[in-house]
Amino acid sequence: MAAINGKEVTMEMVNMHEKQLFMDGKKLIGIISEAGSAGVSLHADRRAINQRRRVHITLELPWSADRAIQQFGRSHRSNQASAPEYRLIFTNLGGERRFASIVAKRLESLGALTQGDRRAGPSLSAYNYDSxxxxxxxxxxxxxxxxxxxxxxxxxxxxxxxxxxxxxxxxxxxxxxxxxxxxxxxxxxxxxxxxxxxxxxxxxxxxxxxxxxxxxxxxxxxxxxxxxxxxxxxxxxxxxxxxxEGQFDSGIVDIKANIIKPQGPPKTVHVDHMTGASTMLFTFTVDRGITWEVTII
Structure with a gap:
């Protein structure tokens, strides 16, 4: 038995008790390890008292990208009030970028986490050197x-x-x-x-x-x-x-220009026969303010 805040808690339940204190907002910092994090959910659950946005700090990137994803999943789950902010800490040694590289590559393979969504950490994809x-x-x-x-x-x-x-x-x-x-x-x-x-x-x-x-x-x-x-x-x-050369895929990005005007109404390019959903083509004229000087000889 261990005495925590005046309560007797069995050693087997210490982790779960501490986790509940964090989710109730009585403790604002949670420290987890790979050994003690199995089954622990620390995300900003809408059903929890503590719905502050989580800041997930990884002090040491693991060798396996799958293990890194498991660690990230402790603070990023469904029914959350807000997505966590990840802070990956590593030194400026060139070789240590290897760990960031394998994590970035693995996350990109899962879908739109690093570049498909413009709000979802595009900086991490910059560490995917194994491309x-x-x-x-x-x-x-x-x-x-x-x-x-x-x-x-x-x-x-x-x-x-x-x-x-x-x-x-x-x-x-x-x-x-x-x-x-x-x-x-x-x-x-x-x-x-x-x-x-x-x-x-x-x-x-x-x-x-x-x-x-x-x-x-x-x-x-x-x-x-x-x-x-x-x-x-x-x-x-x-x-x-x-x-x-227009051969680099930057994912979904915002169009930035001084003037953006549509060129006519959108066109239907495909209709799904099962759902009836339409794929629409929107064409715009983009003025980025680039001037051209022409010299006539």
Whole structure:
């Protein structure tokens, strides 16, 4: 037995008693662990006294995305007065972004939680590096480091005006990939290539973002961050190019413009035979205030 607020509570019921105090608004902070959270609902239930919006702080992201979703489900359930606000805490180490990446990818696979709903945390989808864009960025980075293709961006801490700084980074990057087990069959050159490291990256590793982020954790923090910053720079470049070419899906977004005018009445493009529901096409003229200067020669 344990005495809590003057009441005798059995040890088996301590968690449920504390949970009820939180739901009644007598305690405003609840601390749960993976071991003691099974079956505990802490959401802003409309039937509970405490209907304040929950702020769910995750101090350490779990290895499994499914476990993270189970933890998020403690404060996000049906019949809630308001959805919780999630705060995911992790350090600025490049390798630790791996945990945010797998959680973001798993949440996106569940539906419109990260980008389909413009109100549902679009920032989390930015951590999904294990996407087609992320795989393309990883391939470009590997090929640049192995000097098969030029790098599309200048490595962090280097200058395009100082080619020696870029070459020094490439030498260290190759050595880091060898130590991480990504570059295989590494050999040191001889003759005019004396001291030059060479090797190969198998095809399966060229697109494996999860393996890259996982192996990144074994590198020294300083170079780990530089490596990750290079990957992100290429990743952002690819996404920006995709946006400019109209190939990037941003989900449901608000149309922002100075003037938005409909072009005629909406058109019915499809009618469901079972329910009779119609799919309507609305066409608008959007004026974003962009001016064009034309020079006639």
């Amino acid at each position: 087609n864009f992320g795989k393309k960025a990883l391939t470009m980075m590997y090929r640049g480091i192995m000097e098969q293709d030029p790098l599309p961006v200048v490595p962090p801490g280097c200058s395009s005006e100082k080619p020696a700084s870029i070459q020094d980074f490439l030498v260290k990057a190759k050595a880091a990939l060898v130590s991480a087990g990504i570059v295989r069959d590494a050999t040191l050159g001889s003759g005019k290539d004396a001291g030059k490291l060479s090797g190969r990256i198998v095809d399966s590793d060229m697109h494996d973002v999860g393996r890259f982020l996982n192996r990144l954790l074994g590198l020294p923090p300083v170079f780990q961050n530089r490596f990750f910053e290079l990957f992100i720079s290429i990743f952002d470049l690819i996404i920006n190019n995709a946006r400019s």
